[in-house]
Amino acid sequence: xxxxxxxxxxxxxxxxxxxxxxxxxxxxxxxxxxxxxxxxxxxxxxxxxxxxxxxxxxxxxxxxxxxxxxxxxxxxxxxxxxxxxxxxxxxxxxxxxxxxxxxxxxxxxxxxxxxxxxxxxxxxxxxxxxxxxxxxxxxxxxxxxxxxxxxxxxxxxxxxxxxxxxxxxxxxxxxxx
Numbered sequence: 743x744x745x746x747x748x749x750x751x752x753x754x755x756x757x758x759x760x761x762x763x764x765x766x767x768x769x770x771x772x773x774x775x776x777x778x779x780x781x782x783x784x785x786x787x788x789x790x791x792x793x794x795x796x797x798x799x800x801x802x803x804x805x806x807x808x809x810x811x812x813x814x815x816x817x818x819x820x821x822x823x824x825x826x827x828x829x830x831x832x833x834x835x836x837x838x839x840x841x842x843x844x845x846x847x848x849x850x851x852x853x854x855x856x857x858x859x860x861x862x863x864x865x866x867x868x869x870x871x872x873x874x875x876x877x878x879x880x881x882x883x884x885x886x887x888x889x890x891x892x893x894x895x896x897x898x899x900x901x902x903x904x905x906x907x908x909x910x911x912x913x914x915x916x917x918x919x
Contacts, residue, residue: 753776754827754830757838757854761799768798769824769826769890770792770794770824770890771887771889772792772822772887772888772890772891772892773889773906774887775884775885775886775887776789776884776885777882777883777884777885777897778882778883778885779881779882779883780869780874780879780880780881780882780883783837783868783871784868784869784870784871784874784879785862785866785868785869786866786867786869786883786894787865787866788864788865788866788867789885792885792887792892793861793865794861797860797861797863799824799825799860799861800825800858800859800860801822801824801857801858801859801860801861801866801867802822802823802825802828802856802857802858803820803822803825803856803857803859803869803873803894804820804821804822804823804828804852804855804856805817805819805820805821805855805856805865805873805876805877806818806819806821806893806897807888808859808903810902810903810906811902812904813898815876815877815878815899816876817855817876817877818877818895818903819831819877819893819894819895819896819899819900819903820877820893820894820895820901821891822891822892822893822894823891824890824891825916827891831852835848835849838881855876856875857870857873863913867894869883869894874895876897877895877896877899878896879894879896882896882897883895883896883897884896884897884900898919907918
């Protein structure tokens, strides 16, 4: 079934263009952006083009800050990590000294504000209600592809933070070439 059939509200690239790919190493890539409605239990369709072949694949969702929202709100969005990405992040922290107070504080913050889950048989992420509330998700969720990971935003917050980041992105484009 096509994505437009399963969710008429989802933006999609031109017909026939895949919004996601698995590179030869088998790593998942998250590209494009999608908007989906949340139901009353904070379940939201996971973009069909991002769904892994193995339905048992677990994603770690981590509450993540954005400087343009602080101190107004502690967290801006949910960072979605594949098991490989989450393990890489943990490895970086493990290489730090156990006595490093900054790393200890970060570990507590990340593990206290993360949740591991799979996509349910209906193709949805069942977001913890507290997690959704902390970033202002109420009726709709904006999924933003970010290469090796994805982000889940309240659409208005995404727009606000993206506008604030436009100058940074313009400079970064210049450095890529």
